[in-house]
Amino acid sequence: MDQFVINLLFVGASFALYIGIAIWARAGSTSEFYAAGRGVHPVTNGMATAADWMSAASFISMAGLIAFVGYDNSSFLMGWTGGYVLLALLLAPYLRKFGKFTVSEFIGDRFYSKTARLVAVICLIVASTTYVIGQMTGVGVAFGRFLEVSNTAGLLIGACVVFAYAVFGGMKGVTYTQVAQYVVLILAYTIPAIFISLQLTGNPIPGLGLFGDHAASGEPLLAKLDQIVTELGFAEYTTHNADTLNMVLFTLSLMIGTAGLPHVIMRFFTVPKVSDARWSAGWALVFIALLYITAPAVGAMARLNITEMFWPNGTDQAAVSVETIESDPNYDWMLTWQKTGLLDWEDKNGDGLIQYYNDANPEMADKAAAAGWTGNELTKFNRDILVLANPEIANLPGWVIGLVAAGGLAAALSTAAGLLLAISSAVSHDLIKGQLNPGISEKGELLSARIAMAVAIAVATYLGLNPPGFAAQTVALAFGLAAASIFPALMMGIFSTRINNHGAVAGMLAGLVVTLVYIFLHKGWFFIPDTNSFTDADPLLGTVKSTSFGAIGAAINFAVAYAVSSMTKELPQEIRALVESVRVPRGAGAAQAEH
Amino acid sequence: MSDDTNGNAYWAANLRIITWSLVIWALVSFGFGILLRPLLSAIPVGGTDLGFWFAQQGSILVFLALIFNYAWQMNKLDRQYGVDEQ
Known part of the structure; x- marks a missing residue:
């Protein structure tokens, strides 16, 4: 059978599955739209979180980033998984106990301030919108390569599919589609890796093959790789070559940023209980680790394969x-x-x-x-x-290539849907219900959430078709904003009874502004080319690149929030009680019943 | 960050578990994976050293253990202090 027909079959079948789920899981209430009615099993939620989190960047780009740099890019592996420890220990259970629908709603209530909520909403919308552009361009590329349609047609088809299950199903539709998408993407990622690991090392588990022996030479795989790349004048694969301070800060920024991304946090609102939120974070990392343990093996083996081909x-x-x-x-x-x-x-x-x-x-x-x-x-x-060419490089059968096409699309679409949901709930719940029209009926809010989602899809599609020149750099922006503004505010809201409204707003703004300025100084003001005063090769502060600044921005946020809070009034009694109640699981059901 | 926890044994116990977990979290990633890697360079693992293994695989496995351990310990603590969900 022709490869094109195989690809079409795999992608077509996976899309039919997503649409089928969409029809089955329509949302009838705001609770279902925003939080899937809080009825999602922790393992199911873990799987959906994994698909939500693992984007086109994890699926398509990460192995390549590791393959051509080696050890120094381990930051991506540790950073994008270590954030889940922060999420599980410091945020998820407490935010589930709080029992509302959006991240900004917690910030607004805890810091008894509409300004705080508004700052959080703006950070959330900017971070999610910049992030979604990358997903949409990823959809276009995958379609263009595998289905031989134009980027534009590919993107429009992808947008229609997301529209079908996200607008009608809300969080409920998105959750169950993400479970299906996780299965597709993990099979697509691991099956070629297993074949390649068997070919190179004889070990069917890629993660073990990476530290095993290269079958052809009998030497350890990594020693063989180090030898062959240094013979060609490249840096040794397993050696630490990059700057240590920057590597530590970059890893930390990715961790804090991961824990502060709203579309990931809001997934923990969907489980029935606080204890489920704790388990669910663990399950999410299990499903993420299946890919992240495989990725460094894919990277190293592909580098060896490609070099040997030449x-x-x-x-x-x-x-x-x-x-x-x-x-x-x-x-x-x-x-x-x-x-x-x-x-x-x-x-x-x-x-x-x-x-x-x-x-x-x-x-x-x-x-x-x-x-x-x-x-x-x-x-x-x-x-x-x-990653996309890997099955062809290793000469794998045509159905594996079709599966990889469907997997790449699943990764991009599942993350896009999660981000769009975060944006639409911020608009309908935080902006319309929270600020403009508090008296809106549930039906009206549900309708406005759907309209906001449709508009968000249209905007994301437009930006995907006409990606701004800075599209590649905006991921750093999304992580910087999440790390410098959202994560510290949430953490202080739970762990401190001293931080008040003034402290939180001042902290968020300080972290945000300093981080933005640092990114703009290196990448150009508003990403306009040639307006930058520094470059990441020779940064302003020592060796700290703009992509590693999120951790410093977070530290500034904490410091400013404490300083301002200690100079202003103490927390009102009812907010103190709110913090006390968020800290214990008992009564989580009551919070749910308010809606 | 534990400024208002006097007399609240449940919260203090929670903070203790969190602190220890985060110490281990930092030790395996920033410690073994990056800063302490030269100290571990004498321990060979599959053609490279233990620090490389921690950076690319070991830290992720420890993160998993930390989260599941936290969930298990906290659920026990919830029942012990009678603050679990019925």
């Missing part, structure tokens, strides 16, 4: 010839991906061979001159194609 007889023998690439079916994937513009090569020295090496390394100059090389001839290798 040097089939070892790095001291002749490189692969242009003729082989064009005629050998094992190299077909290179021709397919060349068409997308994400992969390219050029025989610069005209010897009919493609030499792939690090021409920026001065130590390679002598070797290159002696061998007659005139530069790296693999001129373009976009890191994002690594």
Whole structure:
């Protein structure tokens, strides 16, 4: 069967499944729309949280980020999982006990301030909107590559599917679709990894194969990889090469940012009990870890596979010839991906061979001159194609490729839906009901939530079709905002009875402004090119890159909030009682019944 | 952050578990995975050292253990202090 037809079957079947779930799980009340009626089993919620959290970045980009950098990018692995410890210990159970629908609602009630709620809503909408652009462009790319339709058509199809289950189903529809999407994406990620691990190491578990022996040479896989990449002038894979301070701060920023992302936090509102919220965070990390334990193996094995494809007889023998690439079916994937513009090569020295090496390394100059090389001839290798092209590189059957196509789309769509839900509930519950029209009926609120969702999808689709030039940099912005504003406010709201309305607002604004300014100083004001005064290669503060600043922004938030609170009035008695009640699980059912 | 916890044994016990969990959380990731990696470089794991394993796999497994341990301990504590949900 033609590969295109296989891809179409897999993607079509998965979409039919999501629509089917949407029809089954329509939301009839605001409680169902915002929190799936608080009836989701902790394991089910854990699975949905995992799909919600693992975006196009986790599925498509992360293994590539690790493959081409090695140890130094372990920050992504530790940062994006370590945040769940913070979430489980410091936020999830208490916010579930509070028993309302949105993150900003907690901030508004706890700090008895409409301003605090408004600041939180703005942070939430900006963080979620910038994050959703990346998901929508991911949907377009996956469609464009696997279904041979234009980016625009792909994006519109994706938007219609999200519309179907998110607008009608709300949190209930999104939750159950995310469970299905998790199953699709984890199979799509692990099946090719198992095949490749078997081929390279003989071990069917990729996470173990990574630390096992390379079957062909008998040496440990990572030692083999270190050897082969250093022979080509690249940095050793397992060595710590990057700046330590920046690596620590970057990891910490990813952790705090993860714990502060509203679309993840609000998933814990859907479970029936406080104790379920605690278990559910653990289950979420189990399902996330299945991918995150596999990802470093995928990265290392793909790096080894690709390097060996260019040097089939070892790095001291002749490189692969242009003729082989064009005629050998094992190299077909290179021709397919060349068409997308994400992969390219050029025989610069005209010897009919493609030499792939690090021409920026001065130590390679002598070797290159002696061998007659005139530069790296693999001129373009976009890191994002690594996971998508992996099954083709390893020569896996056509159905695996179809599955990976469906998996990439599942990852992007599930995260997009979660983000859109966070945006629409912020608009309808916090802005319309909370600020503009408190007397709105439940029916009216449900309708406005659906309209807000439809508008959010339209805006996200538009931004996906016309991505602003800064699209790639906005993820840093989303994490920076979540880390510097939302996480500290939530944590202080639960763990301190001293922080008052003035302290919280001042803290959030200080963390937010300083973080924004630091990002703008390095990336350009409002991301306009050439307006930056510093670069991440030579940052303002020592070695701290703008992507690592979220942790410092959070520290500023904590410090300012304490300073301002200690100079202003103590908490009113009823807020003290609120904090006391949030700290104990008993009575969580009562909070639920208020709605 | 424990400014108003006098006389509240349940909350104090909770804060104790959280503190210990976060100490371990930081030790395996920032400690073993990054800052203390040179000290662990003598312990070989599959072609590299223990610090690399912690950075790419070990820390995630410890995070899992921490969350499940916290859920289990807190549910026990809830019943002990009679603040669990009926």
